[in-house]
Amino acid sequence: MKNIPTLKLIILYFLTVLLSCSNDESSENYTPSVSPVNYNLEAFPYNTLSDYNLFEGDLQNQKPVLGVIPYKPISSLFTDYAKKKRFLWMPNNTSANFVSDYEILDFPVGTILVKTFYYNNVLPSNTTKLIETRLLIKKPSGWIFSEYVWNEDQTEAFLDNTGSTVNIEWLEEGVSKSTNYRLPSESECRTCHKIGNVPFPIGVKPQNLNSAYPYPQEGAINQLQKLIIEGYLNPVDYSNVNTVVDWKDLSKPLQLRARSYLDINCAHCHSENSHCSYRPIRLSFHDTETSEANLGICVVPDEDVNSTLTHVISPGRSERSVLSYRMNSTEESTKMPLIGRNLVDDQAISLINDWIDELTQTCE
Numbered sequence: 001m002k003n004i005p006t007l008k009l010i011i012l013y014f015l016t017v018l019l020s021c022s023n024d025e026s027s028e029n030y031t032p033s034v035s036p037v038n039y040n041l042e043a044f045p046y047n048t049l050s051d052y053n054l055f056e057g058d059l060q061n062q063k064p065v066l067g068v069i070p071y072k073p074i075s076s077l078f079t080d081y082a083k084k085k086r087f088l089w090m091p092n093n094t095s096a097n098f099v100s101d102y103e104i105l106d107f108p109v110g111t112i113l114v115k116t117f118y119y120n121n122v123l124p125s126n127t128t129k130l131i132e133t134r135l136l137i138k139k140p141s142g143w144i145f146s147e148y149v150w151n152e153d154q155t156e157a158f159l160d161n162t163g164s165t166v167n168i169e170w171l172e173e174g175v176s177k178s179t180n181y182r183l184p185s186e187s188e189c190r191t192c193h194k195i196g197n198v199p200f201p202i203g204v205k206p207q208n209l210n211s212a213y214p215y216p217q218e219g220a221i222n223q224l225q226k227l228i229i230e231g232y233l234n235p236v237d238y239s240n241v242n243t244v245v246d247w248k249d250l251s252k253p254l255q256l257r258a259r260s261y262l263d264i265n266c267a268h269c270h271s272e273n274s275h276c277s278y279r280p281i282r283l284s285f286h287d288t289e290t291s292e293a294n295l296g297i298c299v300v301p302d303e304d305v306n307s308t309l310t311h312v313i314s315p316g317r318s319e320r321s322v323l324s325y326r327m328n329s330t331e332e333s334t335k336m337p338l339i340g341r342n343l344v345d346d347q348a349i350s351l352i353n354d355w356i357d358e359l360t361q362t363c364e
Contacts, residue, residue: 033068037089041110043136044137045146049157054089054114060130060154062087062116069230070215071223073208075264078345079117080179081172081261082131087114088204090232098236100285101207101243104200105233112137113201121171123185131166132183133157136193143199145189157310161186191339196273203264207285210243244285247351259288259356261348262295267339278302283310290324296323298363305334324353 038046038053039089044054049059056065064070068089073263090096094108094292113136135146148157149164163185169178182188193199209227224241227233243253248263267284269276280302282294293299296312301322314320326336328349335341 033066033091034092037067037112039091039110041139045135045144045159046137047159049133049135049148052112054112055088059156060150062130063079067230068114069232070213071204072204072207072213073264074211074244075208075260077203077264077340079340080168080181081170081177082117082119082181085114085116085118086203088112089114089284093231093236096227097234098206098238101241102205102284104202104204105133107138107201107204107207109138109140112136113204113268119168119170123169123176124276125170126171129168130157131168131181134189136199141295143193143201145193145199147183147186149183163188173187176315177343182340182342184339188339191275192268192337194274195271202268206238206241207244208264210238210241242286242289249345254351254355254358257351259285259295261351262288263349263351269337294359295319297359297361311363313356313359315361315363316357318353318356321356324349324356329353 038051045361049165054065054068055063057063062085064087071088072088073086089112090108091110094110096105096107096111099106103254114133116130116133118128118130120128130150132150133148135148137146145161146159147161149160150157158181165180165304166183166184167178167179171177171178190199193202206224209223211279212221213223213226214220218226222238224233224236224238228235244260244263245256247257247264249257262283263285265284267287268274270279270281270283271277271287272282278292280299281296282288282291287294297315299312301309301312305322308320308326309322309325310317310320312322318324323336326334328344329335330344332338332341
């Protein structure tokens, strides 16, 4: 019994040695949690997408490196049925600030926003084809646009801000479709991505990100919470953010779906100090919350688009509404949006027409 204290000391000694060895081994294998993104603000934009080191492994797999965070807005912009992958990255020890529910986050200098456009089931071989990757980079002077076009081998994307078109044929839900997909020039990017003449992102607003995303490690958590956890967003209470809905979600109220669609697809041009601010409508989710006139309900069009059209939105009469007419057009002079699509989004047309046809207001 007298040997018990000695035995305890011996056990404690061996535990200490084992823990010490374990710590030594951990130190040798420790990898600092610093993003490997190749950050050189003065050298941006690089000539190739791979130069940034945003992705690990095969570039075409778009597997983000440490610090590059995937995100997805609740509703997305229609771009001739192209699929999209979106990511964001910020320099070490920097964070964005919350401004309001409906304004883009106030990102720090050095932020990179990434969006890759691609198609599945591309004919004739039913393959996935990456078309372009757009980068928005925040420099001290403001945001710059960098367009990277993928090669046929899908091994690299090269900087090209001149603009071009590429023909794509693919199967969409079993139906064969084709389009002359437009790769935008820098000036075309500016048409939509601006407030006044100042370049800005569009979709990275709390109202669009206040939803769960299935992250590889954590599983499904709120995207704003994820940014806070990563140190990319200064802590903020997002529980009362006025949030859009997924316009394709049939369980949501029809008007909310319509307003959410118009916000992500049209509001970047139909807002104050934007490309179409001379028009009488204001289509952001915030602007349409309390104003029927901002939506165009009973608003007389400011130009004669077609003699059969009486109002921007004629309640109960989608066939007499300018909004529906423009969305259903592929003519350069009349289509809406004016950039970013050559095809008609049939599902969106159905949504907007159903919503208009349910309206009961009487126009004077």
